[in-house]
Amino acid sequence: MLYNPHAHADPIHNAPALEARRVVASHAGSPAHALNGVSLRVPVGARIALVGPNGAGKSTLLKVAAGLLKPQSGEVLLFGNVYGLCHCHVAYLPQRGDLDWKFPINVRRLVMTGRYVHLGWFKNPTRADEKIVDEVLERLKIDDLAERQISDLSGGQQQRALLARALAQEADLMLLDEPLNAVDADTRAVIAEVLATLKQQGKTTVIATHDLGRLETDFDGALYLSDGCEVPPPPGAFVGIDVS
Amino acid sequence: MNWLTEPFQYTFMINGLIAATLVSFTCATIGVYVVLRRMAFIGDALAHTILPGLVVAYLNQWNLFAGAITAGIATALGIGWLSRRQEVREDTAIGILFTGMFALGILLISAVRSFRDFTHILFGNLLGVTVNDLILIGAITATVLIALALFYKELELTSFDPTHAQIIGLNPDTIRYGLLILLALTVVTSIQAVGVVLTSALLITPAAAAALLTDRLQRMILIAAIIAIVSSLSGLYASYYFGVSSGASIVLACTAWFGIVWIIRSISKKDR
Numbered sequence: 454m455l456y457n458p459h460a461h462a463d464p465i466h467n468a469p470a471l472e473a474r475r476v477v478a479s480h481a482g483s484p485a486h487a488l489n490g491v492s493l494r495v496p497v498g499a500r501i502a503l504v505g506p507n508g509a510g511k512s513t514l515l516k517v518a519a520g521l522l523k524p525q526s527g528e529v530l531l532f533g534n535v536y537g538l539c540h541c542h543v544a545y546l547p548q549r550g551d552l553d554w555k556f557p558i559n560v561r562r563l564v565m566t567g568r569y570v571h572l573g574w575f576k577n578p579t580r581a582d583e584k585i586v587d588e589v590l591e592r593l594k595i596d597d598l599a600e601r602q603i604s605d606l607s608g609g610q611q612q613r614a615l616l617a618r619a620l621a622q623e624a625d626l627m628l629l630d631e632p633l634n635a636v637d638a639d640t641r642a643v644i645a646e647v648l649a650t651l652k653q654q655g656k657t658t659v660i661a662t663h664d665l666g667r668l669e670t671d672f673d674g675a676l677y678l679s680d681g682c683e684v685p686p687p688p689g690a691f692v693g694i695d696v697s
Numbered sequence: 698m699n700w701l702t703e704p705f706q707y708t709f710m711i712n713g714l715i716a717a718t719l720v721s722f723t724c725a726t727i728g729v730y731v732v733l734r735r736m737a738f739i740g741d742a743l744a745h746t747i748l749p750g751l752v753v754a755y756l757n758q759w760n761l762f763a764g765a766i767t768a769g770i771a772t773a774l775g776i777g778w779l780s781r782r783q784e785v786r787e788d789t790a791i792g793i794l795f796t797g798m799f800a801l802g803i804l805l806i807s808a809v810r811s812f813r814d815f816t817h818i819l820f821g822n823l824l825g826v827t828v829n830d831l832i833l834i835g836a837i838t839a840t841v842l843i844a845l846a847l848f849y850k851e852l853e854l855t856s857f858d859p860t861h862a863q864i865i866g867l868n869p870d871t872i873r874y875g876l877l878i879l880l881a882l883t884v885v886t887s888i889q890a891v892g893v894v895l896t897s898a899l900l901i902t903p904a905a906a907a908a909l910l911t912d913r914l915q916r917m918i919l920i921a922a923i924i925a926i927v928s929s930l931s932g933l934y935a936s937y938y939f940g941v942s943s944g945a946s947i948v949l950a951c952t953a954w955f956g957i958v959w960i961i962r963s964i965s966k967k968d969r
């Protein structure tokens with residue numbers, strides 16, 4: 454029995470992974486619009502950057518796409534399905550502060566929660582799920598930390614554990630909120646490698662970043678945001694494929 | 698060792714013993730979630746808000762448990778409803794409903810002018826547990842423990858990462874309301890042991906002590922349960938031998954355990 458059977462609709466053939474049209478959204482309890490008519494089109498298999506300063510609306514756009522925040526107006530399609538139907542094909546990497554890291558749970562179990570979307574009520578993880586968890590722990594080079602409590606992780610290790618969970622979900626669209634923010638060099642290298650593999654596997658990724666440095670090499674396209682609106686790229690900045 | 702077994706030649710002591718063990722075990726188990734989810738305030742509030750339900754049921758000679766459960770669930774839903782749009786913060790909503798409901802209970806009691814009838818509701822009466830009470834306590838204990846086991850992974854996930862729960866279609870509010878209803882049921886059983894006023898001690902103190910000792914969830918639940926059961930038994934003996942309130946003795950025993958654990962922790966931390 455899945456948690457929300459309605460959110461498991463199959464992707465529609467040839468539809469873009471994510472399509473947002475003139476999306477307006479604001480956070481609960483705040484009258485100001487965090488997004489003010491933003492449009493974005495992400496083809497299947499593309500790697501797209503959301504670029505902008507803090508408060509530009511990058512995180513909000515990811516939250517809307519992930520189904521965490523309902524847009525007030527505009528349209529959001531995931532793999533051609535209307536909002537709410539296809540969220541189980543989406544994995545979302547939150548900013549690290551969104552979790553209670555003091556909670557008594559170890560890394561293996563945290564990563565296992567990525568499998569819950571396929572398990573639903575009353576079903577416990579199977580051998581196959583265990584195997585997937587082992588694999589992603591290895592991919593992120595944290596297999597030696599599997600039994601460690603999440604309260605004992607460094608920032609970089611936390612980030613790897615969260616990305617491992619997102620991978621364990623085996624989703625087609627990955628929404629990553631600042632995956633490289635404030636992490637050590639080793640973690641950076643491991644995450645960059647994982648992202649490159651995702652690209653080879655044909656997965657779609659949308660990544661919020663305020664790092665303008667590696668856009669050309671790492672991305673197919675970029676959407677520049679400021680104050681909740683799309684803005685033209687700064688002079689000389691990376692453009693790539695048309696995403697709006 | 699005669700003093701250990703002597704009290705149990707009386708049926709009321711055996712009933713008290715069984716009730717105390719069941720109630721402590723359930724309270725400590727659900728209490729671990731209450732502590733980890735930082736719901737200590739709402740646990741205390743729920744215990745107080747069932748007072749008017751108990752009083753109304755008592756005055757009309759309805760089933761006390763039914764009255765208490767109705768009031769408890771109404772409060773749990775009321776808090777969620779008041780704070781749903783975040784115009785009123787949740788802890789504010791709890792503060793408003795908790796005091797309002799408790800005052801209503803006191804008002805109803807004072808209107809019939811027989812506070813004495815209600816002292817066992819306010820402060821518990823382990824030695825007055827009947828066989829019928831035991832059956833109800835047993836049924837509720839079983840319900841709560843089975844529910845906690847069945848929804849273990851959902852409770853765990855929504856406790857530390859509600860965002861991920863929401864992404865995968867598991868509404869954290871559903872789990873939260875479910876937990877509040879289980880909490881209301883648990884609180885109702887513990888009224889018999891320690892009373893309305895002190896119930897939250899049985900929920901929070903053993904769990905808080907256990908949280909100082911381990912960072913594994915299952916071990917935490919086990920330690921909390923042991924502390925709660927040992928405290929309840931010492932309370933029972935205290936009330937038998939010294940004629941003091943069983944509820945107050947139980948709570949003080951819990952507090953003493955927490956104090957000991959706290960001191961041991963502080964000393965071992967200094968050593969490191």
